[in-house]
Amino acid sequence: MTASTTLDSVDSESHDQAAGQGPLTKDGIPLKRSLARALRREKLRALLLIAPLLAFVLVSFIFPIGDMLYRSVENSIVEKTIPGTVRALNDWDSESGELPSERVFAALADDMMLAQEIKIHTRLGSRINYDQPGISSVFRKSGRQIKKLEREAAMNAFIGLNADWNTPEAWATLTASEQWPAQFRYTAISLDNWKAWLASEEGDDADPAALVPHGFTYATLYHDLSNMSASDLSALATSSDAPVAALFAGVPDALASFPSDDFKGQFAAIEKGWTEIDNWQAIKRLSPPIIDSYFLAAVDSERTDVGVEKKPENERLYLGLFLRTIFLSMVITTSCILLGYPIAYLLATLSVRSSNLILILVLLPFWTSLLVRTSAWKVLLQQQGVINDLLVWVGFISEAGRLVMINNMTGTIIAMTHILLPFMILPLYSVMKTISPTYMRAAKSMGASDTLAFWRIYFPNTVAGIGAGSILVFILSIGYYITPELVGGTKGVFISNRIAYHISSSLNWGLAAALGSILLVLVLALYWTYDRIVGIDNVKLG
Template sequence: MKLTRTTRTGWLLVLPLLAFILVTFIAPIALMLLRSAYDPELAELMPRTRVALAVWDGAGMPPATAFDAARDDLATSAQQGTTGRLVLRLNREGLGLGPLIEATCAALQTRPTAQLANLDPQWQSRAVWQVLASQTQVFTATHFLNAFDFKVDADGSVEPQDSSRRIYVALFLRTLGVAATVTVLCALLGYPLAHAITRSGPRLRLVLLFTVMLPFWTSLLVRATAWIVLLQRKGVLNEMLVAAGVLRDNQRLELIYNLTGTIIVMVHVLLPFFVLPLYSVMVGLPDAYVRASASLGARPLYTFWRVYLPLTFPGIASGSILVFVLSLGYYVTPALVGGRTGQLISNQIAFHMQQSLNWGLAAALGSVLLAIVIMIALALPHLTRRGGLSV
C-alpha cells in the first residue's frame, strides 16, 4: 500500500521530533542498559590475561602462559601509569587484590622479567586467578548482583554481600515506602482540595487553582530552602510551638535533615500532580448522579462511597501513579533536606556516577528502577479504566 502525499508530509513533519526523542531519550536509556552489563575496563587494562584465562576451566592452577600474560599486562600498566585505575577497579568490588596488584607493579618496574610467584607468593593462589578470570570478562552480571546485595565469590558462586555492604535492597525498599507514603498523603490532602476547587465559584476557583499551581512557578531550590527555614530546630514552626508552650525548649521537633523532612517537602512539591488530574475528572462529572442518589434516600456518606468515589477513580488512579512514579526518581529534594536517613536510591545512583565513578553499578541500579517504573506504566491503563457505578 503506497503512502499518500499527505501521509508522507505528516511523517516528514514528525521526523524531527522522532530524532529528538531518539537522541535525548531512547539512546541514553539504551546506553545505560548496556553499561549495566558491559564492563570492558578490566579487560582493556589486562588484555593478554583475559585471552590467556579464556581457555582455563578454573580447575587447578592456570597455564604458564597466564602467568606470563599477567606479568606483561602489569608491567605495561606500570609503564603507562594505569596502575591506579587497575587497583581502583579491583578494590571497587571488595576483592582485596588491590595491594597485590600495586606491589607487583612496583616490583616489575625494576624486575620486568621476574616470575610473578617470585615477586609475591599470593600469585600461587588459585583464588586470585579465579577472580581475575571472572573480572576480565567483558559482559558480566556483577553489577546487577551488587544491586540486589549479592556478589560472586572467588570460585564463581553467588552469595550475599557482607552485612556492612547490604545497602541497596534497603534503599529500594525505603524509596518504595517513601513513594507510597507521599502518594497516600497527596491523596488525603488532594482529594478534598480538588473537590473544593470543583464546587467553588469562578473567583474562588481561580484563587485555589493559583494556589495549586504556585509550586510549579517557584524554583525547587527556593521551596526547599523555605522548608528548611520553617522546619529546622530553630525554625519558625518550632519557635511558635515553644512560644505557645506546646513544647519545651529541649523538646524541639526534628523535622528536617531526616526522612520526615524528605516526605514533607516531597508532598508539597508533588501535590499538584495529584490534584490537577483529579480535578479534570471531577469537573466533568454530571451532578445528576449525586442528586439521583439523594432523591432515592441515600445518605451523603453512602452517596459518596457508592456513587461519587467510583466515578472519580480514574482521576485518583492517574494522579496516584503520576505521584508515585515521580517520587521513585526524586533526587534534589532528598539531597537538600534528607540528611543521612532521608536519602533515596536516586542519591546512591548519583554518588556512583559523580564520586565513586562506578558507572556500571549506577547503570544497574538505574535499570532496576526503570524496570519498576515500566511495570507501573503497564498497569496504568488497567487502573484508569476502572471506576464507574456498579449495580
C-alpha cells in the same frame, strides 16, 4: 525494488478493474489510485515534519539511555588492560585449588609492564576491587615494582642457542613465517604490548623494526613454544622456509632445559596477594567483556565459585534502599491523596470564580522552582526554624524538646508531599469536574445519608482520578533526587541519591548504570500501567 514492484502490480490490477467502469478523476487516473497516492503523500509529509525532532530525541536522549543500559553490563576494561593474562587464564581451572601456571604469570608481567607505563593498571585495580575488595592495592603496588622484575632468563637462553635471536631480523623472520600468528598467539599479544610500551617510553622516534623486544616477550615466546605439540615444534625446525628453520634449529631439544624466569616467585615476593587463589578467581570471573556483576551487586548479591549468593547481612544495601524508596513513595502518594482529595473536591464544587482563585493557590507552588520550595522547607523545618519557634512560643514543646524534622524521613515526606501535591490535585479535579451533582441529589432523594451517598456514589466515580494521580505522583517520587538529597539526611534518601553518589563520588559507573537500569524498568512498568488507565494522550499540563 520490492516495494516498487508491489506498487506496480497493485496499480496494474486497479487499472484492469478501472478499465471497466471504476470512477476516474479528471486526469483520467482511477480515483482509487489517485486517493492512495494522496494518502501516501500525506503520510510522507507528516513523517518529514516529525523527523527532525525524532532524530534529535534519538541522538540526544535515547542513545544516552541505551549507553547507560550498555554500561551496566560492559566490562571490556579487564580484557583491554591485561589481554595476555585473560587469554592465558582460559586454560586455568579456577576450582583446581592451585595457583595459575607460570605461563599466566609471564603474561601478567608482560601486560603489567605496559599497563603501568600508560598508567591504566590502577584503574583496572579499582574495577576489580568493586568485586574483590583489597585487590586494588595489589595492582598499585605491583605496578611500582614491575620494572624491577628479572626477565632475562629466557631471552639469554634463546641467544645462547643462536646469537641471531638478538637481532631484529630474527623477529622479522618469525612474524613473516606462515605459523605466525596462529601458533604464537601470546607472543603476538606480547609483541603488540612491547610496541605500545616502546612508543610510550621512547616517543615516536623509536622504530620497533630496528630493536629486539624486551625479555617478557622472549619469555612469552618460550611458553608458546613449550605448549606446542611436538609435531608443530619439529615442523618449525624443519620448515621449508629456510630462515625460520635456521632460527628454530635445536630449539625443540633445548626447550626442556631452558631456565625459568620464575615470574610466579617474583610476583609472590612483590605482593602476597598474587598467591591468593581468591584474587585469581576474581580476575578470571571478571574477564568476560559482558558481565552481570553490576546487576548482582545492585541486588546485594555476588557471584562466588559456588554460584550466585546473597551478600552477608551487614553488606546488604541496595535492596533495602529500593524498598525504602518504594515505601516512602507510597507514604508520599498516600499523603497526597489525603490532602489532595478535599482540595480537588472543593475546586470542583465551588463557583467558577472562587475555584479559579483557589486554582491559583494550587498552581503557584506547581510553577515555583523546585529548589525554592525545597529551600523553604529547609528553612522552616530546622531546629532553629520558624515551625519550631512557633511551637515553642505556643507552648506545645519546650525549648529543649525542639523537634527534629529535617535530615530524616520526616523531612523527605513533608517536603515531597508539598512538592508533588499539585500533581495529585489536578488529575483529581479534572475527573471530579465531570461528575454531575444530580447523582448525589438522586441518591439522597432515595433516602441515602450524606456519608452513604458519598461512599456509594461519589467516591466510586473518582477512583479513576485517584488512580491516575497516584501513579503520576508515585512515578515522580520514585526517581526524585534533589529534595531527598537536601532534606533527607542519611535516613531519608532514595535510590537516586545512591546512583548520584556512584556517578560523582565513588566513580563506580557500572554499578550506577545497573541501579539506574533497574529503576528505569520499574518506572517504565508503572508508566505502562498509567498509559493503560489514563492514556498517554491525556497528559494535561496546568
